[in-house]
Amino acid sequence: MSVSIVYTRAQVGLGAPLVSVETHIANGLPGLSIVGLPEAAVRESKDRVKSAMLNAGFDYPARRITVNLAPADLPKEGGRYDLAIAIGIMAASGQIPVEALSELEFIGELALTGHVRAVKSVLPSVITGAKQGRKIVLPATNQSEALLCEGAEIVPVRHIHQVFQFLTGEIPFPEPDPVVYPEQTGSSEYPDLADVVGQFQAKRALEIAAAGGHHLLFYGPPGTGKSMLASRLPGILPQLTQDEAISVASVRSVANQSAGDNVEYRQWRKRPYRDPHHSASSVALVGGGSVPRPGEVSLAHHGVLFLDELPEFDRKVLEVLREPLETGHIAISRASGKLTFPARFQLVAAMNPCPCGYAGHPAISCTDTPAQVARYRNKISGPLLDRFDLQVEVPAQDVRVFTQKSTTSREESSQSVARRVAAARAIQRARGGLNSVLSGKALDESCELEGDAQMILESAVDRLGMSARALHRIMRVARTIADLSEEQKITSTHLSEALAYRKLDRRPN
Ligand SMILES: [Zn+2]
Incomplete structure (x- = not known):
């Protein structure tokens, strides 16, 4: 032959x-x-x-x-x-x-x-x-x-x-070596939430984000623990399912610059956490190149994408995030046609309140003019800001929080928060999906308001001139808060808390 x-x-x-x-x-x-x-x-x-x-x-x-x-x-x-x-x-x-x-x-x-x-x-x-x-x-x-x-x-x-x-039949087919993947130990693979001292509202927001799959924006002066908080999100999310883990590993397999066995595969069940620098190009962020490789949005698939100092990212670079945020994948054009990579990630971003970082700080005064502050905040487009269901302040804390030794023993561990997140997710699964993607009829049906919650909502809509979209975001977050407390109806307490996480909304002109 x-x-x-x-x-x-x-x-x-x-x-x-x-x-x-x-x-x-x-x-x-x-x-x-x-x-x-x-x-x-x-x-x-x-x-x-x-x-x-x-x-x-x-x-x-x-x-x-x-x-x-x-x-x-x-x-x-x-x-x-x-x-x-x-x-x-x-x-x-x-x-x-x-x-x-x-x-x-x-x-x-x-x-x-x-x-x-x-x-x-x-x-x-x-x-x-x-x-x-x-x-x-x-x-x-x-x-x-x-x-x-x-x-x-x-x-x-x-x-x-x-x-x-x-x-030629001289020897049998070689068998693979038994590969021992380390037992998945759950939240202990990630940095623990208990390391973050104080910042109770921000931690609460992180828990809500994890429970409902909401995108989250932290803002506050430098050094208040915004990135520390963000890196704790994977540890309170549920573990990856087998299918999710395989799809995460496939992205890594294609993205890997070094071929062969390496530590990433031994930790393959770990939920991804990616934190690209603000100087990242759009190709680095969404993928591409002559032989297209997945970018950060795909490497964060089924995990967390953290963008620190959000306004410092090039605005054009941020705009390319809109496609994966909407569709859960990214299409890359190349000479021989389009190809797509999966990119379903949870977005966490952090920003200072102003260019110098100290607007609203109790002890340090801000040196920026109002025009500079406005320009800084406007670097983030309205549609992108819209994507964050939760906008949460991480303020400077009184130093006594750190010096009082008894405080540290009070901090709750990631493991214990993860249990509540899992319970809230189970409720959502029974209803059909995560609250962050609820819309239209499904949103209306799952958000029954109790007693004076309706009144509070109407007054907020009037007072703030809220758009329908903003209203939906608040309802989704309120739904997650109610799920965390295992209640069927949304009460005024749930609704008020959800309203408190909308600090950066722009008033319609
Ligand atoms: Zn300032």
């Missing part, structure tokens, strides 16, 4: 479309040509494959070898096809039986010695390959990533000679 077909997978976004490596060996001038839109790194596999095969003691046919990577219209990059190409040549030249190949897929880069090297973006290929019922032959150094996909049959290999041995 001088023709063979070997299966492998490309990587396009989080997708892993099948690629057939067709190898034909014919008489003619010796040489290897690879066709099917290979990029530079794939063209280089010619030399790697030849050296690897010779150094591992295999015949490299001194004939005309043509390798076609089909379909041709898929972009192909990296060394991930090396192993499949080498196996294709070995099969087409009769060194291994062709029959063994149809139930297998091969991924891996070859070293010149014949060793199989780790590659990036393995997990999406394993997930897709397993659905087709094929065994996946991949670098042993990628196995802890690959094993995240439960039920996938993976064959970890270290050297091409090992692949030859099991394909």
Whole structure:
């Protein structure tokens, strides 16, 4: 047989479309040509494959070898096809039986010695390959990533000679090493809320945000613990489900600059927490590049995206957040079409009240003019500000809060807050979904007001000239507050508290 077909997978976004490596060996001038839109790194596999095969003691046919990577219209990059190409040549030249190949897929880069090297973006290929019922032959150094996909049959290999041995029946298929993922210990993996002294209203707002999935904006002078509070959010959220964890790991797999096993996979069930600097570009934030990689919004998928010093971000950069906030994914345009990455994150942002940071501070006076303060706050567009159901002040605290030793023992732990959050989420699940996405009829139906709550609401609407949208935000937050206290109807207490978290709303002109 001088023709063979070997299966492998490309990587396009989080997708892993099948690629057939067709190898034909014919008489003619010796040489290897690879066709099917290979990029530079794939063209280089010619030399790697030849050296690897010779150094591992295999015949490299001194004939005309043509390798076609089909379909041709898929972009192909990296060394991930090396192993499949080498196996294709070995099969087409009769060194291994062709029959063994149809139930297998091969991924891996070859070293010149014949060793199989780790590659990036393995997990999406394993997930897709397993659905087709094929065994996946991949670098042993990628196995802890690959094993995240439960039920996938993976064959970890270290050297091409090992692949030859099991394909010819000399040895059984290698089994993966048992990988021990550390037990999920819950909230202790994250910084604890008990470390934050005082700031009871901000902590309460964090709990409400966690319970209802609301986006949250903290504002207050520097050094009051805004970022410390934000970093505690993942620890009070429920643990990732298996499906969520797999989708988080897939994003990491594609984003990872370093291939192979690393600490991120051992902590793979951890809810993401991303805090890009305000100098971040829009590509860094939402993803892109010539070979599109996921950005911060996708790395924060199913987790928390924290933007500190929100007004310092470039306004154009912030505008690109609107798509993922609305749809839960981000589409990236590229020459060969659009691809999408998931990006369903909870947004927490922090800002100073003014450029100098001290407006409203009890001891330090603000040095800004009212115009400067207005310009600073206007850097955040109305539509973006609208996204925050909770706008919460984190004020400067009296230093006595820190010096009174007894205070620290009173701080509640993340674990105990997480229990209330879980209970409130269970109530919402029974109703159909998180309160943060309630709208229209579902919102009206789930927000029955009790007694004078209706009156308080009407007076707030009149007094503040509130828009319908602002009203909905308040209702959603009030619903979450009522769920936290396990009450069916929204009372005046719940409503008043929700109204208190709207400090930065602009009055309509
Ligand atoms: Zn100021």
